Amino acid sequence: AQKVTQAQTEISVVEKEDVTLDCVYETRDTTYYLFWYKQPPSGELVFLIRRNSFDEQNEISGRYSWNFQKSTSSFNFTITASQVVDSAVYFCALLDSGSARQLTFGSGTQLTVLP
Amino acid sequence: EPEVTQTPSHQVTQMGQEVILRCVPISNHLYFYWYRQILGQKVEFLVSFYNNEISEKSEIFDDQFSVERPDGSNFTLKIRSTKLEDSAMYFCASSGGLGNNQPQHFGDGTRLSIL
Numbered sequence: 414a415q416k417v418t419q420a421q422t423e424i425s426v427v428e429k430e431d432v433t434l435d436c437v438y439e440t441r442d443t444t445y446y447l448f449w450y451k452q453p454p455s456g457e458l459v460f461l462i463r464r465n466s467f468d469e470q471n472e473i474s475g476r477y478s479w480n481f482q483k484s485t486s487s488f489n490f491t492i493t494a495s496q497v498v499d500s501a502v503y504f505c506a507l508l509d510s511g512s513a514r515q516l517t518f519g520s521g522t523q524l525t526v527l528p
Numbered sequence: 529e530p531e532v533t534q535t536p537s538h539q540v541t542q543m544g545q546e547v548i549l550r551c552v553p554i555s556n557h558l559y560f561y562w563y564r565q566i567l568g569q570k571v572e573f574l575v576s577f578y579n580n581e582i583s584e585k586s587e588i589f590d591d592q593f594s595v596e597r598p599d600g601s602n603f604t605l606k607i608r609s610t611k612l613e614d615s616a617m618y619f620c621a622s623s624g625g626l627g628n629n630q631p632q633h634f635g636d637g638t639r640l641s642i643l
Contacts, residue, residue: 448631450634456637504571514583515576515584516573518572519570520569
């Protein structure tokens with residue numbers, strides 16, 4: 414069965430610091446997809462990135478970057494020069510071929526960026 | 529950018545009453561989902577829907593729950609006889625195209641409070 418672990422329940426940083434959110438996943442499939450979603454205090458879920466299991470290239474989008482390592486089953490998310498508006502709960506999620514289109518979410522990491 | 533819209537944003541209902549949560553998925557999407565998030569917990573899959581039928585459902589989605597696509601645009605979740613433990617944020621999502629690599633786009637959620 415698939416599983417996503419986000420061991421960091423809460424992280425606090427001061428504005429402009431870099432911060433990395435960890436995500437470790439488990440799946441028996443060789444084809445799977447990983448996602449990050451952001452949930453700001455207003456409650457909605459905002460899609461950030463999708464990564465498939467065949468593409469281990471790291472990705473950068475502005476201040477956001479993602480490090481996918483199949484060898485350690487990790488898909489970590491780094492925010493560079495954090496801002497107060499980055500404060501949110503961040504969820505890592507997994508979708509594999511055995512689960513149709515059912516996303517399995519981690520328990521989330523509450524990120525607080527202090528001014 | 530197209531969005532998934534959910535109504536109402538907040539629903540307060542007496543225990544034992546029926547409630548219908550409404551969603552309008554992104555217009556060219558083919559797959560529809562409901563997820564639930566109990567306050568402070570992870571997002572949990574309830575059900576997926578494709579081609580006018582349920583394609584997958586979780587253990588949470590028992591006989592009290594049903595989904596329907598009554599017309600070409602709406603996708604509803606009905607809880608027949610609500611319980612206190614049904615209090616949660618309910619998210620609708622949709623994704624387009626074939627294959628598992630399409631990200632699921634979420635609505636802003638409906639906060640359901642059972643009294």
